[in-house]
Amino acid sequence: MIGGRKFFVPTMLAFGFAFLYVPILSMIFFSFNNSKLVTVMDWPNSPTLKWYGKLFQNDQIMGAAGLSIKIATMNACFSVILGTLAGLVLARFGRFRGRTLLAAMTTAPLVMPEVITGLAMLLLFVAMEQLIGWPAGRGVTTITIAHVTFSMAYVTVIIQSRLANFDDSLEEAAMDLGARPAKVFWRITLPLIMPAIISGWLLAFTLSWDDVVISQFVAGPSSTTLPMVIFSKVRLGVSPDVNALATLMVLIVATGVVLSAIVMQRQEKRRAREMQLAASD
Amino acid sequence: MSARNGKRTPGSLLTRPWEPLWQLFHRLRPARWSAYVRDHWIGKPLVTAVPMIWLVLFFMVPFIIVFGISFSQSILAIPPYESLWGWVDDKVLTLRLHLGNYNYLFTDTLYVSSYLYSVKVAAVSTLFCLLLGYPMAYGIARSPPTQRNIFLMLIILPFWTSFLLRVYAWIGLLKSNGVINNILMWLGLIDQPITMMQTDFAVYIGIVYSYLPFMILPLYSNLEKHDRTLLEAAADLGARPWKAFMRITLPLSMPGIVAGSLLVFIPAVGEYVIPSLLGRTDQLMIGRVLSDEFFENRDWPVASAVAIAMLVLLVVPIMVFQRYQNRELAHK
Missing domain, CATH: 1.10.3720.10 (MetI-like)
Structure with a gap:
């Protein structure tokens, strides 16, 4: 970087972003290619939407996508509830017995290799079925439980860091004015952490929508999620309809992320302005 | 009292029967409400317990089970491992640890x-x-x-x-x-x-x-x-x-x-x-x-x-x- 920081850092940034986006863009590009060989261009017949058509006719993929949406939605809702509680406890309840354990159990899933979590969850479900007969067999329930367990850790971190950004003076003021803790939560804390809850919900949804390893362990024979279908297809090599599927998913996600970023930034600005106004009164 | 609270009609007594009680209680409140509530609130253990129980059951217990099964022996059965616990003559509980896997x-x-x-x-x-x-x-x-x-x-x-x-x-x-x-x-x-x-x-x-x-x-x-x-x-x-x-x-x-x-x-x-x-x-x-x-x-x-x-x-x-x-x- 001797004298070259002005050159070196922008170069690395440009290289890094190219590295991140070229593969995605090339995948999108080849989804419009007519050839079955994916990366060998068939210029005369391209661009074409035939792989998109094939995708929607593929019952296996469509069925798996439906199942994945169902699991991801349930997972996101449960994870947000549990993660918000855990985040609140860790950020606001001070020291108590078991805090270290709770903190450990909400950070370990963030880095735990998926094969270990998957194996552990499956062995638990098998043992539980033997002991109490529930969950009977494996399927949507077991996948959802497993997903909630690791997704809620992410939600906890998001909520906790959002709460750490605000001191508890607002909550304290509300309590001094006689509001009960539950009311303080609904009227003060919840609106404050709403952006974190929304991004936590979306993140939990994506984590579940995306998971293949843990699902493979805890899924039953009749419950195949979309990532499991993609994984078994992709193991055999590239296939053009996977490119089409990827393009659709990237487009949906990109639109969603950009839109929510704009909305959230606006809300944050408004909140900051209101806070400033309130402070100047 | 905020404007919202002031507007509350007697009808709200039906939906919030605990409100008068609460107001009485409020008059007898300790000097520092917030600190008192935070330390004595009965909901606190409840809120803590929900994520805690979930994580202990679905995150910690599974690892204990994995640890246990790693000492058991593989057999042809469903599930395909031997139980660590066994009864000898239906009387004595025995624990069999099998180190062969390691x-x-x-x-x-x-x-x-x-x-x-x-x-x-x-x-x-x-x-x-x-x-x-x-x-x-x-x-x-x-x-x-x-x-x-x-x-x-x-x-x-x-x-x-x-x-x-x-x-x-x-x-x-x-x-x-x-x-x-x-x-x-x-x-x-x-x-x-x-x-x-x-x-x-x-x-x-x-x-x-x-x-x-x-x-x-x-x-x-x-x-x-x-x-x-x-x-x-x-x-x-x-x-x-x-x-x-x-x-x-x-x-x-x-x-x-x-x-x-x-x-x-x-x-x-x-x-x-x-x-x-x-x-x-x-x-x-x-x-x-x-x-x-x-x-x-x-x-x-x-x-x-x-x-x-x-x-x-x-x-x-x-x-x-x-x-x-x-x-x-x-x-x-």
């Missing part, structure tokens, strides 16, 4: 070599991730605020798209009739396609690509907080930019480096999807060995022993990461 792990070269290979792959990928991620995080932290938000969004965006599909994208680039080989041959730089799929190189690329946001984000949040006046002071005292970087910025960013590296290294050791799609077939990573033991051989005890062996390796990095994470969340 013995097997150390003596069979397949396990030792894939274990070491996984550590090597994870370490090399983490290093590459750091070498690429650090300058990027640095550049983002030093860029003007409007650009910074766009850069950050561009870093996070791939993280929201499917991990599996992003790894898949590299197959199209790396395979022998893939994009990179086609371009190089078209340019006349090579005559024969280079074999890039199913090599260590492909796995490194896959891991760096998938985990790069995890490296950049903690680094960025650290670098962004640095006090720029320190660098100015160093420059005033005659330090060259390089020296100032080495003596000030780099040591200050150490927590970010540690957090980012652990976020990449720990999951990378057990990575399953990336080596399955891009990696070598003659040398497996430990995650793949575990899953093969489980799905192909149906040897649950050995799979559990592999998981425990992996955890033994990862327990120190995981604890270091937790310390960092808790400090980071407490000090905002």
Whole structure:
């Protein structure tokens, strides 16, 4: 970087972003290619939407996508509830017995290799079925439980860091004015952490929508999620309809992320302005 | 009393029968309501218990079970392992611990070599991730605020798209009739396609690509907080930019480096999807060995022993990461 920081850092940034986006863009590009060989261009017949058509006719993929949406939605809702509680406890309840354990159990899933979590969850479900007969067999329930367990850790971190950004003076003021803790939560804390809850919900949804390893362990024979279908297809090599599927998913996600970023930034600005106004009164 | 409370009609007594009681109680309140409520609120243990019970049942207990099964013996039954507990003559409870699975792990070269290979792959990928991620995080932290938000969004965006599909994208680039080989041959730089799929190189690329946001984000949040006046002071005292970087910025960013590296290294050791799609077939990573033991051989005890062996390796990095994470969340 001797004298070259002005050159070196922008170069690395440009290289890094190219590295991140070229593969995605090339995948999108080849989804419009007519050839079955994916990366060998068939210029005369391209661009074409035939792989998109094939995708929607593929019952296996469509069925798996439906199942994945169902699991991801349930997972996101449960994870947000549990993660918000855990985040609140860790950020606001001070020291108590078991805090270290709770903190450990909400950070370990963030880095735990998926094969270990998957194996552990499956062995638990098998043992539980033997002991109490529930969950009977494996399927949507077991996948959802497993997903909630690791997704809620992410939600906890998001909520906790959002709460750490605000001191508890607002909550304290509300309590001094006689509001009960539950009311303080609904009227003060919840609106404050709403952006974190929304991004936590979306993140939990994506984590579940995306998971293949843990699902493979805890899924039953009749419950195949979309990532499991993609994984078994992709193991055999590239296939053009996977490119089409990827393009659709990237487009949906990109639109969603950009839109929510704009909305959230606006809300944050408004909140900051209101806070400033309130402070100047 | 707010305007909203003032408007409350007697009708609300029906919906909120506890309200008068509460108001009476409110008059008798202790001087510092907030501190009192926070310390004596009965809902507190309840709120704590819900996530706690969930995590103990679905996160901690499973690991105890894995640990237990790793000492049991594989049998042909459903489930395919022998119970650790047994009754002798229906009277005496006995515990049978079978150490054969661990013995097997150390003596069979397949396990030792894939274990070491996984550590090597994870370490090399983490290093590459750091070498690429650090300058990027640095550049983002030093860029003007409007650009910074766009850069950050561009870093996070791939993280929201499917991990599996992003790894898949590299197959199209790396395979022998893939994009990179086609371009190089078209340019006349090579005559024969280079074999890039199913090599260590492909796995490194896959891991760096998938985990790069995890490296950049903690680094960025650290670098962004640095006090720029320190660098100015160093420059005033005659330090060259390089020296100032080495003596000030780099040591200050150490927590970010540690957090980012652990976020990449720990999951990378057990990575399953990336080596399955891009990696070598003659040398497996430990995650793949575990899953093969489980799905192909149906040897649950050995799979559990592999998981425990992996955890033994990862327990120190995981604890270091937790310390960092808790400090980071407490000090905002």
